[in-house]
Amino acid sequence: MKALQAVFIIPPKVHLLDIAGPAHLFYEAGDYGVQVTSYFAAIDPADTQVESSCALHFSNLVDYNSLQLQPGDVIFIPGMEAAILLDDAFLRTTAAFGQWLRQQHAKGVTICSVCTGAFLLAAAGLLDGRSCTTHWKYIDRLQHKYPALQVRDNCLFVESGSILTSAGVASGIDLALYMIEQLWGSVLAARVAREVVVFTRRTAGDPQISIFMQYRNHLENRIHTVQDLLAQTLHQHLDIEDIAVNAHMSARNLTRLFKRTTGITIGQYVDKLRVERATQMIGEGHTMQATAGACGLKSTNQLRFLLRKYETALPRRLEKMA
Known part of the structure; x- marks a missing residue:
């Protein structure tokens, strides 16, 4: 670096x-x-x-x-x-x-x-x-x-x-x-x-907040730990028990706390992480197969399904990929 x-x-x-x-x-x-x-x-x-x-x-x-x-x-x-x-x-x-x-x-x-x-x-x-x-x-x-x-x-x-x-x-x-x-x-x-306990702020005229920065407007340290883990291990398949172990919580408590803290489920959060990572990689010229693997998906069909699901959030140049 x-x-x-x-x-x-x-x-x-x-x-x-x-x-x-x-x-x-x-x-x-x-x-x-x-x-x-x-x-x-x-x-x-x-x-x-x-x-x-x-x-x-x-x-x-x-x-x-x-x-x-x-x-x-x-x-x-x-x-x-x-x-x-x-x-x-x-x-x-x-x-x-x-x-x-x-x-x-x-x-x-x-x-x-x-x-x-x-x-x-x-x-x-x-x-x-x-x-x-x-x-x-x-x-x-x-x-x-x-x-x-x-x-x-x-x-x-x-x-x-x-x-x-x-x-x-x-x-x-x-x-x-x-x-x-x-x-x-x-x-x-x-x-x-x-x-430094500050939260990223943006207006409509500024660059949109990255999903890697969104849903971080809280002080719940255990959920920050989970969010860091999910962002860094997109290429892997972690089940809820693996994630909960890292947060020193039960899977049930983690599921509840994550939703209460961020407003969305862990599954929804991972989907959003994958969509942004896929958008970045495709925009840089990576193949759909390589992108799917980097996002922890088993096939390009799974990637296309995910992109279609969040089609309204995609940059215009990538809408046709969905």
């Missing part, structure tokens, strides 16, 4: 939660075994210490020019106090930083903004012609100041190629979870969300 570099920019008067939320989630991902190296850098390379909006200081910041980022690495840019952000004189001082951002984007680095960090992306010219969002209080100001942008309101985050913008604080956490899912998969994202 490729090691990833994550750079968290610390502007003056940064909003702590904008930066601490995503940074902590990437730390948790690293704690689960993925290779992540995090860096914290000021907008002005000469600054090694920056004061946040609540007077807590960041120190030992690195010069972003010293970083050798690679395609697929990630940069997070948080929001800051409006008085600084909306100061044209300040924005003019960010020209060198904006040039560096454009260079990183050109070589394939993913750039994410949280809250009003979108203004720094706009000042760098990276949002021209793109769909984007920011904190609801500054939607109109962002659109007025940068008319070439397609600013969207009432959404948590917007993905436009390798640039992602989010609405603020909590949505920055949603964005970081989404990035973790894209980089390392839904199971890890669910584990990280569970570790």
Whole structure:
């Protein structure tokens, strides 16, 4: 698995939660075994210490020019106090930083903004012609100041190629979870969300929640354990007794608790896992036979039956496969 570099920019008067939320989630991902190296850098390379909006200081910041980022690495840019952000004189001082951002984007680095960090992306010219969002209080100001942008309101985050913008604080956490899912998969994202006791949120305009992330909006540890097991063993056939042993429960109690906690049965949950896994594999060009095996099904006929059963949930390009 490729090691990833994550750079968290610390502007003056940064909003702590904008930066601490995503940074902590990437730390948790690293704690689960993925290779992540995090860096914290000021907008002005000469600054090694920056004061946040609540007077807590960041120190030992690195010069972003010293970083050798690679395609697929990630940069997070948080929001800051409006008085600084909306100061044209300040924005003019960010020209060198904006040039560096454009260079990183050109070589394939993913750039994410949280809250009003979108203004720094706009000042760098990276949002021209793109769909984007920011904190609801500054939607109109962002659109007025940068008319070439397609600013969207009432959404948590917007993905436009390798640039992602989010609405603020909590949505920055949603964005970081989404990035973790894209980089390392839904199971890890669910584990990280569970570790920090937050739940993935999406709106109709955002990417749909993966089934590997759905039905996890609860604090029942035994059911989380079962859901992890089912997601990781789709290729196997586990009977209810095998599953119950892993949860340290009787099969009867597990059946009741799973339904009460998630709202669906274990069988329905496994079906949904299989449909999503099959959709992914077929979309990647795998054969129906290989897909059926990976989903724990004995034949392609069983797979086709399952896809027909959930036909309304399939992407349009796969409906004909059902």
